[in-house]
Amino acid sequence: MEKIKFELSEKFSPIKLPDNLGFGKFFTNHVFEMDYTPEKGWHNPTIKTLENLIMHPATMFLHYGQGIFEGLKAFKTDAGDVVIFRAEKHIERLNNSARRICIPEVDPRFMLQALTELVSIEKDWIPTKHGESLYIRPFIFGSDPFLGVKPSSNYKLLIVLSPVGAYYPEGFKPVKILAQDDYVRAVRKGLGACKTPANYAASLLASEEARKKEFTQVLWLDGIEQKYIEEVGTMNIFIVFKNEIATPKLNGSILPGVTRDSVIQILKDWNMNVTERLISIDEVVTEYKAGNLVGVFGTGTAAIISSVGLLNYKGLEMELNHGEPGELDLKLFEELTSIHYGKIEDKHHWLTHVSTKEVEV
C-alpha cells in the first residue's frame, strides 16, 4: 500500500466549541480520503482539508445505496494519551459489511494506520469532559456515475471526525422506548447485521411516529413473527431480569455491536449471568408484571450505555427504576468510561494508543 499523502491546512486549532456538544454537529478540519479502481485497488490515500465532495448526479450510491460506515471513538486519557476504543473490531466489522454488499475490503493494518494518523493530526479536537470523545466516522460508497443496478466499479473511502457528547437529547438520562409492530427494520439473511445506510432509512418513519408520541426510540421486533426483541436501531438492547442479564442473540438481522460485545465481556468478568438468546416481548411483559424485570438498557458506540426509563408495548407502559438510571447501567457506564479515559487497567487490550508526535505542515 502507498504511503499516506498529507495535504494539511494551516487550520489546526479547533473552533470554539459550546459546552453542550450534542452529537454529530461539529467536524474537525481534516479528512482521510482514498479511492478504489479495479486496476489500482485502493490507492491515493490522503489526509487533507475537509471540503465538500463534488459528485456526478448519477453517482451510484445516491441511487442504489451501495454504502457502508462505521462509528468508533477516540479519547484523551487522564494521563494525556490519545486512544481509540476497539479499533480492530470496528475495522473487522467494516470489512464484514463490505463483503455483504459487494464493496472491496480494505487492508485492516492500513485502515488502522489511516485512523491513527488522522486522529493524531486532530488530537486537539478531542474533548475531555466525562462522556465526551472524538467520534470517528469511516465510510465507503460506490462512486461510478451510472444508472442501473449492479455493484459500482469504483469506490471512495473517507473518514471524518466529530467532537461529541451524549447522543440522545436527554443527555445521559434514561430514554423512553416504544416497542412496536407496525414496521420492521430487518429480516434474517437481509441487511440488518450490516452497517449500511438502508437500515437507518428503514427506521426513520417508525422513529418519527414514536418521537411524536414523545418516545426517544423504537424497539424493533423480529421481521417475521414480530415476537422477539431485536435492537433499538441506534443501540443493542439488554434486559435485566432478577437472575439473568439477557440480550438478543446475533441472528443475522441484528447489528453486532462492539459496545454490546464489550458489555458481555465485562459482565462475564464480573461473574454475572449474561446470556445471548431469543427474548420474546411477551416474556418481557410477563416478567414485568411478575415484578422480575429489574431494568433495560441499550449499548452503542454513540450511546455508550443508555438506561431505558420507560418501555411501551401495545399501550402497556412499563416504568423501570422509577425513570431513573438502573444500578447496573451506571456501573457499566462507569466501567466503560473508566477504560476509555485510562482510569483502570485495559485488561482486554481494547485501546489502540495513538502517537501524538507533532506534524510538520
Ligand code: COI
Ligand atoms: C454508533 O453508535 O456509532 C452508530 O453508528 C449509531 C448511529 C445512530 C450514530
